[in-house]
Amino acid sequence: MHMAPAETPAAAAWGRLLDRQVEDLAMVQFVTPDGALTPAGEEYGVDVDLAQRLHRDMVLARRLDTEALALQRQGELNLWLMSWGQEAAQVGSIRALRQTDMVFPSYREHAAALCRGIAPAELMAQWRGIRHAGWDPSVSRFHIYSLVLGTQTLHATGYAMGAAMERSDEVVAVYFGDGSSSQGDVNEALNWSAAGTLPVLFFCQNNQWAISTPTTTQMRTPLHRRATGFGLDAYHVDGNDVLAVHAVTDVAARRIRAGSGPGLIEAQTYRFGGHSSSDDPQRYRTQADFDLWMGRDPLVRLERLLRTLGVEDDWFKELQEESDAFAVDVRSACKALAGSDLCDLFGNVYAEAHPVLAGEREQHMAFLAALESQGEA
Amino acid sequence: MTTLTLGAAINAGLRQAMTDDDRVLVLGEDVGVLGGVFRVTDGLHAEFGPDRVVDTPLAESAIVGTAIGLALRGYRPVCEIQFDGFVYPAFDQIVSQLAKMRARSGGLLKLPVVIRIPVGGGIGAVEHHSESNEAYFAHTAGLRVVSCSNADDAFHMIQQAIHSDDPVIFYEPKRRYWEKGTVANEPSLGLHQAGVLRRGTDCVLAAHGPTVATALAAATAAEEDGYSVAVVDLRSISPLDLSTVRDLVRTTGRLVVVHEASTFFGLGAEVAAAVTEQCFFELKAPVLRVGAYNMPYPPAQVEDHFLPDVDRVLDAIDRSLDY
Numbered sequence: 001m002h003m004a005p006a007e008t009p010a011a012a013a014w015g016r017l018l019d020r021q022v023e024d025l026a027m028v029q030f031v032t033p034d035g036a037l038t039p040a041g042e043e044y045g046v047d048v049d050l051a052q053r054l055h056r057d058m059v060l061a062r063r064l065d066t067e068a069l070a071l072q073r074q075g076e077l078n079l080w081l082m083s084w085g086q087e088a089a090q091v092g093s094i095r096a097l098r099q100t101d102m103v104f105p106s107y108r109e110h111a112a113a114l115c116r117g118i119a120p121a122e123l124m125a126q127w128r129g130i131r132h133a134g135w136d137p138s139v140s141r142f143h144i145y146s147l148v149l150g151t152q153t154l155h156a157t158g159y160a161m162g163a164a165m166e167r168s169d170e171v172v173a174v175y176f177g178d179g180s181s182s183q184g185d186v187n188e189a190l191n192w193s194a195a196g197t198l199p200v201l202f203f204c205q206n207n208q209w210a211i212s213t214p215t216t217t218q219m220r221t222p223l224h225r226r227a228t229g230f231g232l233d234a235y236h237v238d239g240n241d242v243l244a245v246h247a248v249t250d251v252a253a254r255r256i257r258a259g260s261g262p263g264l265i266e267a268q269t270y271r272f273g274g275h276s277s278s279d280d281p282q283r284y285r286t287q288a289d290f291d292l293w294m295g296r297d298p299l300v301r302l303e304r305l306l307r308t309l310g311v312e313d314d315w316f317k318e319l320q321e322e323s324d325a326f327a328v329d330v331r332s333a334c335k336a337l338a339g340s341d342l343c344d345l346f347g348n349v350y351a352e353a354h355p356v357l358a359g360e361r362e363q364h365m366a367f368l369a370a371l372e373s374q375g376e377a
Numbered sequence: 378m379t380t381l382t383l384g385a386a387i388n389a390g391l392r393q394a395m396t397d398d399d400r401v402l403v404l405g406e407d408v409g410v411l412g413g414v415f416r417v418t419d420g421l422h423a424e425f426g427p428d429r430v431v432d433t434p435l436a437e438s439a440i441v442g443t444a445i446g447l448a449l450r451g452y453r454p455v456c457e458i459q460f461d462g463f464v465y466p467a468f469d470q471i472v473s474q475l476a477k478m479r480a481r482s483g484g485l486l487k488l489p490v491v492i493r494i495p496v497g498g499g500i501g502a503v504e505h506h507s508e509s510n511e512a513y514f515a516h517t518a519g520l521r522v523v524s525c526s527n528a529d530d531a532f533h534m535i536q537q538a539i540h541s542d543d544p545v546i547f548y549e550p551k552r553r554y555w556e557k558g559t560v561a562n563e564p565s566l567g568l569h570q571a572g573v574l575r576r577g578t579d580c581v582l583a584a585h586g587p588t589v590a591t592a593l594a595a596a597t598a599a600e601e602d603g604y605s606v607a608v609v610d611l612r613s614i615s616p617l618d619l620s621t622v623r624d625l626v627r628t629t630g631r632l633v634v635v636h637e638a639s640t641f642f643g644l645g646a647e648v649a650a651a652v653t654e655q656c657f658f659e660l661k662a663p664v665l666r667v668g669a670y671n672m673p674y675p676p677a678q679v680e681d682h683f684l685p686d687v688d689r690v691l692d693a694i695d696r697s698l699d700y
Contacts, residue, residue, distance in 0.1 A: 098634050132481040144482055148473050155440050155474070158446020158454075165428045186468075188439035195434055297670070348484035353544035355569075355616045357518075 027268060028248050029238040033296045035304025048309055054095060054242045055302050056255050056319055058087040061111035062299060064120055065273075065322045067330040068110075068127070072277040076334050077127045085240075085272035087111045088298030089205045090175075091264070092245025097173055097201075097253055100141060102159055104152040104174040107145040108205075112175065113211045116142040121333035150176055150183030153202065160198040160262075169257045173201040179210025181223045187230075190264070194231035195244055197261040202232070204264065205239060208269040208293075227264035239267025240298040243305075247282035270296070275322055343368075384554035386528035387417050387493075390535035391455065395425050401515030401539055402447060404440055405457030405493075414459055415495055415554055435466055437463055441492065445478065448488045453539055455491040462505030464494055470511075475544045476519030476663035490544045491535070496524070496578035497587040497637045498684055499552035501677040508674055509638035511585075514546045515615040515647070522615040523546040523568060526589035530572070530612060537568035548614075550587035571618035573625065577607035580631040580694050583622055585611040585647060588635045588685060595635075595690035606694060614644055623655050624650065631697040635685055640668035643689035662700035665693045 030041030037046070067080045072080040083090060090111035094103065105112060110123055110196035118135045126145065133144035146152035156174035163170045180186055181204060191202040204223050208215055219226075225232040233255055237248040245267055252263040270293035274281045281290075303316065346361035381389060395401045403425075409432035412419030422430040433440050437458060444454035458464045464471070471492065479486050498507030515522045521543050521659070525531040538545040545568075550671040566572055574589070575596055589610045590638055596606040607625050611617065626632050633654055634645035645666030652664055667685045675683050 081687035131483055133483065135447075136485055137482070138485070144478075144486075146474075148469060149444065151470065151474050154442025154470065155446040155449065157439070158443030158448075159450050160446070161431075161443060162447050162452055185438055185442060185470075188434070188436040189442070191441050192434050192436065192443065345480070348480045350521075351479060351489075354620075377544045 012107075016171050027236045027238055028244045029241050030244040030247065031241045031301050031305050032048065033240075034300050035301050035307070035308060041243065044311060046305070048306070048311065050246070051243060051302065051306060051309075052311065052315070054091050054246065054297070055171050055306060056322075057091040057115055058242065058299050058302070059319055059323050060326055061087045061091065061114055063327050064110060064114065064123070064330055067327045068124060068334070069273070069277060071124075071331065071334050072127070077124060077277075078129045079127050080277045081108050081127075081275065082271070082277075083108050083110045083291065085270045085298070086205050086207055088242035088245055088302075089203075089239035089267040089269045091115060092242040093173070093203050093249040093267070096246045096249035097171060099330070100132035101171045101173055101253075102143070102156075104156040104172070105145055105161070106152065106175050106177060106180065107147050108177075109145075109175050113142055116140040116243065118142060119333070120330045121337055123277065124330075124334050125337055128334065130338050130340050137258045149180035150186040150189075152176070153186045153189035154192075156200050157193045157198060160193060160200045162194065164196065164198050170198075171199050171201050171253045171256045172207065173203060175203050175205065177210070178204060178206040178208070178215050178218065178223065179213070181226075182218055190227060190230040190232060190262075193262040193377045197259070199256045199259075200262040201249070201256055202227070202262065202264040204266045205247070205269050206266055207269050209271055209275070209281075209285070211275040211279065224264060224266035229267075231261070233260060233263040235265045236264065237265060239269030240301070242298055242302055246286075270300075378559055379587060380557055380610065381528045381532070381560050382557050383525070383528045383531045383550070384415055384417050386532040386558070386560050387525075387535050387549060388419055388421070389560070391421060392424065392534040392672065394455075394536050394539040395421065396427060398453065398539075400451060401453045401455065402429045402431065403455045403457065404433050404434055404444065404568065406433055406440075406459050408432060408457050412456060417493070417549070417554075418457065431478075434594065436469040438470050441467040441475060441490070444490045444492075445470065445472045445488060448490050449486065450523075453489045453491075455493060458492060458494045460502075460506045461494050461510055462509040464510065471514065471520070471544075471546075472517050476517045479543075480519060487542045488499055488544050489539075489542050491538045491541075491547050492545070493535075493547045495551040495554070496548040497550055497552060498674060498680050500509035503675045503677070503682070504674065509636065509669070511546070511548060511614050512638055512643050516643065520544050520546055520615060521545045521569070521613070522548070524550070524586035525612070526550060526553065526584075526586050526610050528556070529560045529565075530610075532560045534568060534612070535566065541568065547585055552587055554589065556590075557653050562654045566612070569613040569616050569618060571612055571621040572610040573607065574610055575606070575608040575620065577605040577629065579604045579606060579629055580633060580697055581607045581609060581622070581625045581629050582633050582635055582690065582694075583609045583611055584635040585614060585644070586637070588637055590689060591685060591687060592635050595694065598687055598691055599694055603692065604698065617648065617651065619651050619655065622652060626652055626656045627659045630659055632664045633667060633690065633693045633697055634664065635667045635690055638668055639671045639686060640666040641671045643668055644669060662697045665697050667693045
């Protein structure tokens with residue numbers, strides 16, 4: 001069912017925000033890097049309880065990143081791709097969706113995944129080389145990661161075709177980055193979803209870098225402007241401002257639920273780490289660039305705001321203790337992840353019996369048995 | 378029992394599958410009001426409506442990519458790729474996404490997607506409209522690849538493919554779309570079983586799709602020369618029904634594989650290797666292949682010389698018998 005938003009003060013506020021969005025695509029910011037509310041933030045207002053919950057999500061996500069990178073350096077993970085710096089973009093957006101809204105992530109959405117109840121062990125299994133995907137998407141409503149960039153935008157679009165046919169008021173959200181916005185699949189998905197008035201929310205984390213290639217080299221027109229050309233409602237938000245991201249995602253999701261067709265949010269953020277644990281960003285980024293964005297840290301700014309709004313020091317201390325305990329759990333969960341067995345994988349390729357796989361499995365088992373009997377002899 | 382062209386039989390099979398199961402959808406370029414460029418989806422749009430017979434934007438990657446999304450939601454999409462040479466923009470979505478997603482999810486996800494592809498030459502088409510690309514997909518774990526050669530198989534195999542919980546590449550021999558045949562009410566074979574069309578004691582011809590009729594014509598011609606030639610319609614390329622081929626080879630000792638695709642790294646090479654492994658002592662001659670030369674499909678004026686025809690199959694039978 002297409003639901004009209006309730007006429008509450010908050011709804012009126014998001015309505016005004018939306019009007020501004022449609023008129024111009026200026027970047028929405030509620031909280032400045034030094035923790036002060038902007039006029040838009042003042043107008044929208046701050047739900048302190050929500051802000052604390054979002055802050056907690058971000059703190060735990062960052063702690064997972066810190067621990068996982070350390071585990072990679074210790075040889076416990078083969079690879080890790082940090083979401084460090086992008087916590088606000090991910091947490092703010094996914095927390096503005098319903099738990100029942102299907103999400104199609106790219107491969108760096110750990111902060112969003114944690115919000116969907118995916119356990120650190122399930123996330124780390126992929127990067128420890130245990131499984132290609134560690135969680136059941138039907139439980140978390142969070143699809144497995146896509147490593148071929150932008151492909152998941154089409155999966156989300158197809159999923160939304162089903163939602164539209166069923167007259168569901170679901171939003172299908174898909175995460176991707178500035179780099180993958182150059183992919184044909186992403187552009188096909190933008191066009192297709194707009195042509196079909198489909199309930200897709202495209203969420204682009206523009207972290208300024210496609211590995212070593214800056215956005216200035218990748219594109220002439222910012223993605224949120226390209227999106228309007230395809231016929232999407234486009235939004236531009238400070239991706240390091242979790243409250244602004246949450247509000248803008250809420251606006252976009254309500255419009256999509258009401259049947260207005262797809263929307264795209266471009267969130268300006270920054271990847272503090274390398275592309276992956278194998279990358280060396282010092283080869284292509286200046287210290288000044290890093291320092292500039294470090295001054296826009298999403299956690300620092302929200303903590304400043306929360307303290308200004310009277311959240312006590314004790315709350316932050318308790319959160320720190322929770323984070324420390326979480327880190328211990330992350331480390332032990334990682335080390336407890338046992339290796340996989342090749343023999344188990346033959347049965348995962350096809351849903352129905354397949355003679356080639358059955359024959360090869362039999363051959364492999366016979367080979368192992370022969371090795372074993374040779375060892376005994 | 379009824380008589381239909383091969384194209385009309387696929388149409389009837391699609392209609393039956395859509396009638397039986399609301400989750401079956403058809404999507405592709407011009408499949409709606411037009412009924413597809415070969416009219417294979419003729420009338421389905423009027424009968425089932427635009428939600429279930431979807432005229433898509435002209436974007437093959439998106440046709441397959443959205444079909445994956447639909448399948449993840451529980452639908453059973455049937456994609457039409459308009460011509461064989463247009464499937465390559467969808468290659469990543471087929472090979473890296475559709476084929477691998479089940480294994481990547483540890484067996485949790487299922488992707489019941491059918492991709493219909495009109496295949497092969499012989500209709501005087503311009504470039505990119507006459508290709509035989511089954512080997513690319515047969516080489517990819519996670520896909521099933523089948524090829525129909527007649528109306529009866531077309532009607533039943535399209536429904537069997539739709540019933541499969543795995544992704545299926547479904548090849549339709551475009552130059553045989555207008556050939557009529559009788560269609561039985563029930564299928565005589567499973568989706569992945571080869572069909573023995575003709576028994577013989579001297580040599581076996583194995584073919585699929587458009588070259589089955591060529592193989593049958595060659596066997597008839599060989600009979601006039603006094604040779605008894607068996608013909609097996611492989612029907613399924615991945616998996617291959619090797620046991621049916623093997624049983625025939627064991628009685629004849631000779632096998633010639635016929636297909637339109639180039640022989641280099643093709644289906645014939647896989648069949649030859651597998652049969653050699655399994656029938657080494659029964660073989661009286663090496664397994665021979667008749668297929669296209671290793672060049673891009675030529676201009677239409679020379680395609681008759683490029684495609685395997687009866688004479689080239691007979692030549693291969695002669696070489697096998699002379700060995």
